[in-house]
Every structure is written in C-alpha cells, then in structure tokens.
Amino acid sequence: MNNEFPKAYNPKETETKILQFWFEKKLYHSEIDKTKKPFVIVIPPPNITGALHMGHALNNTLQDLIIRLAKMKGFNTLWLPGTDHGGIATQNVVERILLKQGKTKHSLGREKFLEFMWQWRKETGDTILNQLKNIGCLCDWDRTRFTMDEVCSKAVFKAFKKLFDEGYIYRGERIVNWCPRCKTALADIEVEYKEQKDKLLYIKYPLKNKNLQVKYITVATVRPETMLGDTAVAINPNDERYKRLIGETVILPLINREIKIISDDTIDIEFGSGAVKVTPAHDPLDFEIAQKHNLEILKVIDEDAKMINVGIYCGIDRFDCRKKVVEDLKQLGLIEKVEDYTHNVGVCYRCGTVIEPLTSKQWFLKMKDIAKKAYEAISEGKVVYYPEVYKEHTLRWLNNIKDWCISRQIWWGHRIPVWYCKNYNSELQKDTEFCSVIVSEKKPEECPNCKTTEFYQDTDVLDTWFSSALWPFSVFGWGLDENNAELKYYYPTQILVTGYEILYLWVARMIMMGLYFLKEVPFREVFVHGIVRDIHGKKMSKSLGNVIDPLDIVEKYGTDALRFSLVSSTTAGRDIYLSEENFVSSRNFMNKVYNMTKFILMNISKQDSNFIKNWIKNFDESKISYLGIAEQWILSELNSLIIKIKEYHKKYLLGSIAHELYGFVWFKFCDWYLETAKINLQKEEKKVSTLSVLLIVLNKILKLLHPITPFFTEYIYQNIKFLFSEEEKDSILDSGFVEESNFKFDNLKVISYEVIKNIVSEIRTIRNEFKIQLNIKPNIIIVIEKNQKILDTIKEYSNYIQRLGLINNMSFINKKNEEFKKPQHSATAIFEITKEFGTLELYILLEGIIDFEKEKKRLKKELEETEKFFILFEQKLNNSEFLAKAPKEEVERIKEKYLLTKEKIEKIKSYYKEL
C-alpha cells in the first residue's frame, strides 16, 4: 500500500495474498496446550451434496467471527471442520446422477452402488470445505472429519452397542412414516406438513343386520382408498346417534369384508359423521385404536405405494386407486356427500412426496429417560441459548418426545451393526427373541444359541442424524478411546452456531447424546440464527430464480463485503432478508476504510514515522491534556465504542457490532475527525501527534472489525504495523484484542468539539437554504453570554471551521462583556448547548444575499418547532405529579431543556422582529 495507491480497494488480489499468508503461518491450527484455555466450535457439518449457498455462508461467517474474536482474546481456539454423509439427501442426489447414465441402484447392486457413492464423495465431497477456506474460515484444516470416516463410524457403532446393551434400542413392527419415493421410513420429525385442499367423502357402510332401523353407517375420509384396509368402524360411546350400533357388523363395500363397530372415547362426535373408519395399517391414530381393541392390522398399501391384499385393486397406485374407489362407490350409490376440505398432508422433508403411514419393522431408540436428562441440563442453564426463546421451544419438545425411529431402508449410511444367525426366524421374532440377534461391528463367529456360523447383517442403515448426534465427541475420537487426551481437553465445546430449523432434528439430540455418553453437555452455548431469504421474504430457491450465490457476491464485491453484510443483517434468531444492494453498501464501506488508511499513510513521511512510532509507544494519560479538542473527542468516542462492542460480544448481538462499527468509522472518524485533522496535518508542530492519534484509532478499528472482515483488516494491519511498537505480532490475529482505556478526558473540550460540529452543520444548512455559491465565503459571528470558557475553546479551534472552506472569517463576542446588536443582512441560528453553557448564537453575514422574507419564513418555522417542545416541557413542569413522582434526574433534565428552549425562543423572537 505504501508504494502504490490504487483508487479503490481491490479485494480479489488482496484476499489471495492474505489467505496464503494465513495458511503459511498455519494460524488455524490448534494443539493441546494446558497453559491456555480452549475455545472450541465444532462445525455443523454441511452435507456432501451441492455447493456453498448463502445459508452456509451465514452460518460459517458467524462461527468464524466468534472464533477469531476468541483467538484475539488469547484462547486456544479450535474450529473443527467436517462434512456429513447426509443419508437420504445424498443418496437421492447420486441416484439422480445414475439415472442420467441409465442406471439405478438396483441394477448396480448394493456393493457397486456404495462404491459409486464413495467415489462420488471423493470427487465432490470437499467442494464446500474448499469454498469455506476461501471465504476465510479459520477452521483447523488438519482435523477435517467426515461422519462416515473410520473415527466417526467407530463412535456410531460404540454408541449403538451401548444403547442396545442398556436397553434403549429395540426393534418393532410399528406404524411409521414411509416415503414411497425414497423407499424408507422417516422419523416423525422428518415429516413436513403442507396444507392441501381435498375432498372429504362421506361413505355409507351397509349394516349386516337388516332388521335395524338404519341400513347404513356413514364414515368420512379424505383417503377413500384406505377403506380397503378398514378393520373396524369406531364411534364415541357417548354418541346418542350410534350408541345402539356398538357391536353390530358392517359389510365393507367393494370387497364385502365384515368388520365390527366398536366404541372409543377418542372419537370426536362433532367431526364428520361422528363415525370413523379404522385403518390400523395406514393411520397412526387407527393403529393405536387397533392395539387397544385388538383389531386385525391389514396392510393394503405396500412400500411402493401400490395396493396389496385387496383383490381386484391389487397393484394399483394409491392415488389411482383412490379415483377408482370413488368411482366404484358412486356406482353403488354409497357416497352420501362430498365436502371441500383443507388439511395438512405429511410430505417427505427430502423429496416432498406424500408420506404413506404404514406398518413396518424398524429400529427405535427409547427417548424418554434420555430426554429427561437433557431437559434438566437445559433448565439448569448448562446450555445457554441465544436468543433465549429457543430454550423454551427445546424444553417443550423434549417434554413431549416420542421414540426415535433410527432405521432407514437406504444404502448410504452406517449399516446397522446387527447380525441375525441363519436360523433366525423372522416369523417367530416378535421383539422378544433376541437370542439370535447379535450386535457386532464385524460378523460374529458363532451363534451362542444354535452354534451356527452363518449370519446375515441387518440391511438397514442408521438415520443420518444418529451419527450427527454424536458429532461433538465422535470428531475427537470418542469411538476409539473415550478417555483420550483430545477429548478431555477440547470437550465440552464452547458454542454451537446453527439455524433454528434443525434445533430438534440435531441440536437437542446432540445434547441428549452428549449427556448420555459423556455425562456432560456437548456445548455451553447455542447461537441460533435464521434462514437467509430474498428481500421479499421468500426462501431462496433455484426454481424461484431468486438465489443470490455467495460466490458471485465474492466475485463482484469481495469476501469481506459478503461477510459484513451477513453479519450486519443478523438479528438474533430472525430470518435475514438479503438483496444485492446490501452487498454494495458493504463494499463501499470496505472501500471507505481502505481510502482513509491510504490518506493517513500518504501523509506520513519517512522521517515522521520514527517520531510517530515513538509518540504512540509513549502515549499515556499524561499526554491527554496536551491534545486538542478533536483528538480528545475522537479518543473518548473510541472508548465508548469499545465499551459498547464488548457488551454486544457478551450478549452475542453480532449484528449490532457491525452497525456500531459502521457508524463510528464513517460518521465519527471519517466525516468529522479526519476532516478536522487535515488542518493540523498542515502544521509541522501538530503533524506527529495528529497522525499518531489517527493511527491509534485506525489500529483499534481494524482489530474490532477483523473478526467480521478478516481479509482487508489483515491487509491494512500489515501496512501500518511498522508504526507500532515491536509487540505487535505477525498477524492481526495475534496482536491482542482491544480494551478501553481509563483515560480522563477534558469534558469541556469534548463538548466544544460537539459544538463545533453543530456550528458547521448549521452553516452548511443555511448556505444550502440560501443557495449560496461555493466561491462566496461569508464572515460569521458567534455570540455567547454564559460561559466564556467554551467561547475560548471554540475560538482556539475556529480555524477548523474556516478551513472547511465554508466561511471567510469568524469573530467571537461575549454578550456579558460587550455590547451586541444583531448585524443586518445576516442569517441567524441559535443552539442549545447545556445548562452550564446556555445557548449560542450564530450569525452569518451575507449582505445582499439574504432574502429577508425567506429568512423570516425560516426563523418562523424554527420558532414553531421550538415552541412545540417548549410547551411540552412546560406542561410537564406544571404537572405536580410529575414533579413529585418522576426521578430527580428526569425533572432536572426537563428543567434544563425548558430553560434552554425558553432562551432560544426569546432570542429567535427578538431577531425576528429586527428583520
């Protein structure tokens, strides 16, 4: 930067260099170091499908921010990266690829298919990690894990075995959510619900006993095809209409099967016809009823969603069968009526296909006891949620937890480590006879029961979330050795950063597993962020065409701009709406900081640099009183900034950190301090101190910004660090974080600077109002009557104002000492400063330019505004209750305001008259 000053910041070139620098120094790497406190984040492992999207960019930028911050604070930080095999999602993607080549998984066979999967994973699985590297993620790239690598797989086996041995895992024939497209069972939580309009059909079921008063009982359904699997009709025992039909027999239309009418108090009398067809094999509620009443469970829809066991309807797809059943019922005149009905339909969270509940043999994990421990830990605050609402959400979920179906009928994943011996009889096998079922990683030697050596392994794989649940400790080799040093040092981790959509699917389960296996929560804090949406609040999707690709943004505006936008858009737990303009504004901000650095460096001559270095090195509180008002002001503002940001760090108000820095850098440091500093830079005697202050502030700004925008801050730091003392390290990351100073600033000076800012603003406003040309530089007079000190201070720095080129000359008058009459042809402005300093009058002398009528109008407007507030204050002070009940400071504040506005009004009025 020293030699050449390109006009604008060039992110691409810089980022390549800086990235290389970090990698050469291995700044990302962590080793056990007992002298330092560890600060660990384990990445939410992205699936190996697809590439980096905005959601990943957000999630990982936030983690990087937190990690860099911790590193600068001196922790031994470890951010452990990795990927997830992604079960169904990944298998679906690969199956689609195969299909394009005219192959299916079945045509390949399990072994070949898995070979293909592994090959695919080898070729494309790390794409996303490389992209994370490029956006600056300070992950420990020497420790990358994969949920199906050896270390993690060992953990999965060990966990399964332990849970099985301790009686938490069981196998059973249950009704499960079946996805006919993915051909697998899904956990309840993996089903999404979509609102859908359907027809609610009222179907008449003929009664067998012809001697009854009624011939039919009517049931209502939106899924008429399931009637073929009905094994009862249920009514509420208190339903007067049907009471007497309990125990009667119904002849199921179309297939003429006889079923009973039973009573169950879970039936809602009000809904539909009040009578419910019971299809135990294809409805969870009906399944429960069937168990209670010992009903037959008749499966009529198979795993391909085709009809079975139903005579002529066999082999027909469920939805085609629905049409056919309706037609046939119509023919028989058995449809009483049809109503429009809106309801929720369960769909697969991976492919969107309508779920078919059906009975199937699956592995389950008993959750109740395990969840209880997690409930307690979270209640006790062992895991802290940011924002806190998600704590309640999680607790409620844990409280209503159901058993977790952990088996999936796909091939990609951890195969269930269960072996059945050759003589295993699945007919006899009713949950209880586990003698011939052996949990083992490898094929067992011999069946302890029948002594056979022939075994076959369960064909199912585990739910991908099973391995994810172990992630925070499997990555440290828990599967190999649960007492290993790394696990001991790094576990539990500090914080988990994730989106709210996987709070139950993943986060809660990690807490449960962590507590179960290691007796300790896996992370102390959870930071929950929202989903990235487009500016209209729509989810970004390829089909909508509203996707903003983070890599495009990087290309166009730079990584820092991408990151800054993401961080500044983050408000705890809420969704983020992004538009491209957002990135433009961040890019501009990067450029602003770059240019301001350029300006500072431009002003440093070679012989100055040693003086500056010395000045900065010896800067302490004793030097404060020698500093000018601008310097005192900016340093005190910097102090407030640091205090605020530290507070935001503590509360993880990450978006606020970005906003605060933006405001400080742009509006305080650049717009004001830097502008006024330009004047001192012209004076030899002030040059060194001014440049030093500029650099001190710049240095702190860079450190504060660095966790958000690492590239350009590191780059600038490299260019200014020669001006700081030797302690400053290679990388900004090692240079320590920022603490506020406890310097005492001169309040009078700090206020004076604020007054000068107001004066300048007012001059600009008036010039603008009267459209005064640039080349016209009027004189101004500043009048004060209360406090001579502030007048002196302002006087001392009046050249600041003059140098801005807005005015020619300034004169100062203290009304107390000198007689003063409002000059003719002048515009007037009156400010309230503080009680101590009173009001200040400003006159801009503009002979021939001031249009009296215009000035009158302007003053009148000003007067009206001021009077409005004056009345407000007056009312408050006339209110005895306010005086009695409001805190003293508040009353004082209003009094001060009251007096100041009063003074202002009087002055405006008197000058108005003189016009």
Added chain:
RNA sequence: GGGUGCGUAGCUCAGUUGGUUAGAGUGCCGCUUUGACAUGGCGGAGGUCACAGGUUCGAGUCCUGUCGCACCCACCA
C-alpha cells in the same frame, strides 16, 4: 387446535430495565468533481410507532383485547 415471534420512514431493520424533540442503512429528490474515497460529500422530503382499551406523572417500550403476517408443534378421520 395449541404455542412462539413479528407489525416503527417507499423498502430492510435498530430502538437495552418505561423518561433525549423516535433513529440508521437503502431508495427517492436537490446541490456538489475542493487530490483519501462519486464505491465520495452536503442537504431535503417521508412516521397519528397495526388498531382499541388499560396501568402510569410519563408508553414505540408494560398489561388486555382485536386485526394482519410468519414460523413451530399437534393423531380430528
């Protein structure tokens, strides 16, 4: 059906335990190339803080209700 969050400038949002004359970014309009930056500077317009009550000396902020939006949970066929 239950729950949670939200409703503040055209748009996206800040506004911490109730107490500055409600703020910022962006967009719009006007002026502005004076060597850090036109990816800049200065100014302007634009808000009955969803609505209705209540508590309070005082409400954008707390309470109740209504309306609207979003999301989560739930076995009404």
